[in-house]
Amino acid sequence: xxxxxxxxxxxxxLAGLALLVIGITLFLDLFLQTRVDKWTPSTPExxxxxxxxxxxxxxxxxxxxxxxxxxxxxxxYMLLSLPVRGSVIIxxxxxxxxxxxxxxxxxxxxxxxxxxxxTLLWPESGSPMHLLAFWVGMLAFGxxxxxxxxxxxxxxxxxxxxxxxxxxxxxxFGTMFVSGWALFRLTPIISKLFGWLPGTPVKxxxxxxxxxxxxxxxxxxxxxxxxxxxxxxFFALASMLVERQVEV
Amino acid sequence: xHDAQVIVKACSLSKxxxxxxxxxxxxxxxxxxxxxxxxxxxxxxxxxLLKAMCGMVRPTSGEVTLFGQKPSHSTKxxxxxxxxxxxxxxxxxxxxxxxxxSGFFRDWSAERAQQLMEQLEIPARTKVRDLSRGLRxxxxxxxxxxxxxxxxxxxxxxxxIDISSRAKIIRAIVGEYRTGEQTIVLSTHQVQESESIxxxxxxxxxxxxxxxxxxxxxxxxxxxxxxxxxxxxxxx
Amino acid sequence: MRLDFDLAKPIYMQIVDEVKRCIVRxxxxxxxxxxxxxxxxxxxxxxPNTVQRAYQEMERLELVETLRGEGTFVKxxxxxxxxxxxxxxxxxxxxxxxxxxxxxxxxxxxxxMVSESLGNGGSREYAGGEANA
Numbered sequence: 372x373x374x375x376x377x378x379x380x381x382x383x384x385l386a387g388l389a390l391l392v393i394g395i396t397l398f399l400d401l402f403l404q405t406r407v408d409k410w411t412p413s414t415p416e417x418x419x420x421x422x423x424x425x426x427x428x429x430x431x432x433x434x435x436x437x438x439x440x441x442x443x444x445x446x447x448y449m450l451l452s453l454p455v456r457g458s459v460i461i462x463x464x465x466x467x468x469x470x471x472x473x474x475x476x477x478x479x480x481x482x483x484x485x486x487x488x489x490t491l492l493w494p495e496s497g498s499p500m501h502l503l504a505f506w507v508g509m510l511a512f513g514x515x516x517x518x519x520x521x522x523x524x525x526x527x528x529x530x531x532x533x534x535x536x537x538x539x540x541x542x543x544f545g546t547m548f549v550s551g552w553a554l555f556r557l558t559p560i561i562s563k564l565f566g567w568l569p570g571t572p573v574k575x576x577x578x579x580x581x582x583x584x585x586x587x588x589x590x591x592x593x594x595x596x597x598x599x600x601x602x603x604x605f606f607a608l609a610s611m612l613v614e615r616q617v618e619v
Numbered sequence: 620x621h622d623a624q625v626i627v628k629a630c631s632l633s634k635x636x637x638x639x640x641x642x643x644x645x646x647x648x649x650x651x652x653x654x655x656x657x658x659x660x661x662x663x664x665x666x667x668l669l670k671a672m673c674g675m676v677r678p679t680s681g682e683v684t685l686f687g688q689k690p691s692h693s694t695k696x697x698x699x700x701x702x703x704x705x706x707x708x709x710x711x712x713x714x715x716x717x718x719x720x721s722g723f724f725r726d727w728s729a730e731r732a733q734q735l736m737e738q739l740e741i742p743a744r745t746k747v748r749d750l751s752r753g754l755r756x757x758x759x760x761x762x763x764x765x766x767x768x769x770x771x772x773x774x775x776x777x778x779x780i781d782i783s784s785r786a787k788i789i790r791a792i793v794g795e796y797r798t799g800e801q802t803i804v805l806s807t808h809q810v811q812e813s814e815s816i817x818x819x820x821x822x823x824x825x826x827x828x829x830x831x832x833x834x835x836x837x838x839x840x841x842x843x844x845x846x847x848x849x850x851x852x853x854x855x
Numbered sequence: 856m857r858l859d860f861d862l863a864k865p866i867y868m869q870i871v872d873e874v875k876r877c878i879v880r881x882x883x884x885x886x887x888x889x890x891x892x893x894x895x896x897x898x899x900x901x902x903p904n905t906v907q908r909a910y911q912e913m914e915r916l917e918l919v920e921t922l923r924g925e926g927t928f929v930k931x932x933x934x935x936x937x938x939x940x941x942x943x944x945x946x947x948x949x950x951x952x953x954x955x956x957x958x959x960x961x962x963x964x965x966x967x968m969v970s971e972s973l974g975n976g977g978s979r980e981y982a983g984g985e986a987n988a
Contacts, residue, residue, distance in 0.1 A: 376722045380708070448706035451675055453723045454695035614692065619675045654902050789900050794893070798903045814862060815901045835865045835905065844862030 374459050381467030384440070385433055389471040392429055396422065396475075396482055404486045416487045423479055427518060430472045434522055437464050438529050448619055457613030458606070465522055472518060476511070505576045520602045524550045527605045530612040554601055561597035568592040623650040626770055626802045627672055631681035634667050634826075641667040643826035644681065651769070652799040656817035656834070656845070657806035660853060664826040665806040666703060669772045672804070673700040685770065696724065699763035703775040705755060709748035713741050713758050720762050731795070732765035738794075739787055753784030760788055764795040773805045777812055785812055792816065814845040822852050858899055866901055870909035874918065878929060879940045886931035889919060 399422060403415035441447040450460055528550055532543025570589035577586045627649040634642040642664050649655055657665050670676040671683050674690030685694045707716050717736070721727045736743060739757040747755065756776060763771055773792075777785045793816055796803060807813055814820075814834065822830040829852055837848055858873050860866055877883040889895075892910055896903040910927060913919045918935070921927045929935075955965050 373723055376719060380719060384708070384710070444709065445702075445704050445706045446708055448675070448702045448704065449708065449720075452673070452695065452700050452702075452706075453720075454692050455723065456692055615677075618677060619670065652904075654904075786900070790897055793900060793903065794897045796903060798893075798907070815860060815866060815899070815905075818902050818904050834902075835867060835908075838863060838865045842863055847863065 373453075373455050374463060377455065377459060377463035378466055381437065381463045382470060385437060385467055385471050388429070388433055388436065389475060392425070392475055393478055396479055400482045400486045407487075416483075419483050419487060423476070426472065426475050426479065429475065430468055430518060430522065431525065433468045433471065434464070434525055435529070437468065438526065447617075451617065451619060456610065457615075458610035460613055461526055461606070461609050465519070465526065468522060469515070469519055473515065509575075520554075520598065523602055523605050523609065524554065527609040527612070530609050530617070534612075534616060550605065554598075554605075557601055558594070558597045561600060562591075562593040565593040565596045568596065571595075623652055625649070626651050627683065627685055627804075628687075629681070629683045632668075632671060632678055632683050633680045634664075634671060634676060635679045640826045642671065642678075645826070645828060647821065647828060647831065649802060649804065651802055654796065654803045654805065654816055654818050656810070656813065656820040657804055657823065658808070658810060658820055658845075658849065659806075659823035660808055662825075663823040665808075665823055666774055667826075668823070669700065669774050669804065669806060673698045673772060675700070696726070697768060698770045698772060699766050699768045700772045701759050701763050701774060701776060703778065707747045707755065707758065710746060712744050712746050713750065713754075714743035716747060716758065717761060717765070721765070724766055724768075726767040728765055728767060732761055735761045735764055735791060735795070739791060751781075752779055753781045756780050757784055757788060757791075760791060764791060767797075769801060771801065771803045773803065775807055776805065777807060777809065789813060789816060810844075810846045810849055817845065820845055820848075822849070824853065860901075867905050867909040867912060870895075870899070870901075870906065871912050871916070871918075874909075874913060875939050875943060878918065878936060879943060881936070883929050885929055885933055885935060887929045889927045889929060891926060 400419055403419050406415045441450060524547060528543045528546035531546040532539040532541075535542040569592065571592045572587050572589050574585055575588050577584055625648045627647075629645045629647050632642055632645040633640065645668070657668065659665050667676060671678055672685065672690065674692075674694065682689065686697060688694055690698075708719075711719060713736070717732055721729065721732065739761065741754055741758050741761065742750075745754075747758070750758065760773075760776060763773065776788055776792075780788070789812065792803065792805075805813065805817070817834045819833050820831070820837070821828055830848070834845055837843075837845065841848060841851075843851075858869065860869055874883065874889075883889070890898070892903055892906045895901075896906045899906070910919065910921070914921060914927075917930060918939075919927050919929055952965070960968070
């Protein structure tokens with residue numbers, strides 16, 4: 372209940388930033404569509420697709436804005452006066468950024484398809500489009516998880532940076548590098564500890580000699596567990612920082 | 620009176636910011652059912668003390684306990700803290716702010732909130748950023764007084780506010796105050812308006828307690844108002 | 856009941872004195888119900904505990920009585936007004952005489968000044984007031 376309230380508040384706080392991007396996306400695509408026959412073929416499409424890259428940057432900016440704004444607007448007093456755990460506060464922020472991130476990506480995708488590849492939206496059954504859609508879906512999922520992990524590290528770094536009152540920007544960057552490095556170094560080590568875990572079989576679509584088939588691929592569970600644990604660890608550290616160390 | 624439960628206790632409470640001693644070895648007890656005036660000029664440590672009492676700031680040394688516990692996210696259920704600064708989300712309307720905060724506290728009384736909003740004449744649908752300073756101060760007060768909470772900390776609730784808002788605020792505080800059960804600590808650097816509601820007063824200077832006594836006792840003993848005591852204490 | 860406090864003196868005593876004045880002036884009749892402590896505190900903008908102390912003092916002085924669950928009432932005693940009036944007059948008189956003596960006026964000077972002041976038919980204090988008995 373408390374989490375839901377905070378989450379809704381965070382969503383609303385970021386709505387402006389998100390709608391801005393939606394607006395730009397729409398405007399851009401409409402504009403590019405008019406250039407389809409005027410510019411070199413495929414260029415407008417490529418430009419539209421390239422806009423995808425802006426979205427992770429947006430997510431980073433949104434998170435920074437979401438956190439910094441609490442301090443510059445003094446609303447951090449409001450958050451700290453509420454009887455909620457630190458983990459709830461930061462989970463709400465992270466989830467809000469991710470939620471808008473998903474919305475923006477979906478919007479970007481749909482807008483792109485509508486303007487440049489409307490046939491893709493209604494593929495015939497059995498066509499390679501199913502395969503493409505499936506893999507795009509898998510990629511998207513991985514992309515989202517990766518983004519989530521990255522944002523957790525960023526949040527942790529921002530909060531840690533605040534501990535050094537005079538150089539919090541530099542300290543935040545420094546912490547980010549160290550955390551990232553720690554993540555890379557620790558993942559294989561922790562992974563080995565969980566090496567005894569059985570692999571996870573996953574049924575995937577694949578293409579063999581022009582025919583669509585279902586195969587089973589075995590994923591290395593240990594790696595995922597390691598990353599998940601480390602991600603949870605950074606999240607816990609960030610929660611602790613909010614509860615114990617943050618001062619106004 | 621002396622049997623009343625101790626709500627806040629400080630032992631050698633100190634808070635240093637670098638070389639600045641915002642709080643310097645404070646020792647005191649605040650008993651239940653009292654309206655305490657925390658007095659002192661700007662920079663005397665009043666705000667830091669209130670923040671330490673609700674966990675917004677951690678002591679450099681010594682300790683402060685609330686209901687026998689260290690300030691934590693669970694003591695926040697028992698304390699209503701009103702900072703001096705503007706801490707409300709500017710994009711929320713007054714009603715939305717009340718709605719937002721209410722969901723976090725079990726001791727929230729919606730009827731009281733509604734009644735206070737009317738009594739203090741706060742326009743429900745106006746966004747916080749469009750409210751005048753006086754109205755924002757009144758809205759902050761609603762957030763504190765609509766809760767049935769044993770300890771209320773008000774940091775300069777009257778400063779920079781227009782006279783009519785000040786009178787309304789004082790009336791609301793006195794009206795909602797649960798005698799004997801609720802403890803209110805009100806910090807101010809302007810004593811005139813509020814001295815008649817203080818039962819006890821504590822004068823701070825440079826993070827230390829200079830004088831702490833019952834208001835009526837001081838009046839009787841020194842034949843002067845708390846305002847006059849202020850001058851005696853600080854203009855040396 | 857309007858009261859401009861002298862904040863240099865204990866407030867609770869000033870509340871008691873003002874209630875006494877109200878009784879003497881007839882604004883509060885015998886047996887009449889008084890404002891609740893909270894109502895009085897709110898209208899005067901005074902700490903409710905201070906009002907409580909005033910009420911306790913008034914009860915001690917037998918000016919009022921509190922009936923549990925019903926409120927506080929002025930003592931239903933017609934002699935009360937007379938008694939209070941005399942008490943307050945006596946206090947004011949003594950305080951006046953003390954002050955005049957400290958200023959160096961003799962008794963006869965004081966008597967003369969008082970009758971002159973009253974005789975100037977229309978001294979402010981009595982203009983429009985009831986005739987004194």
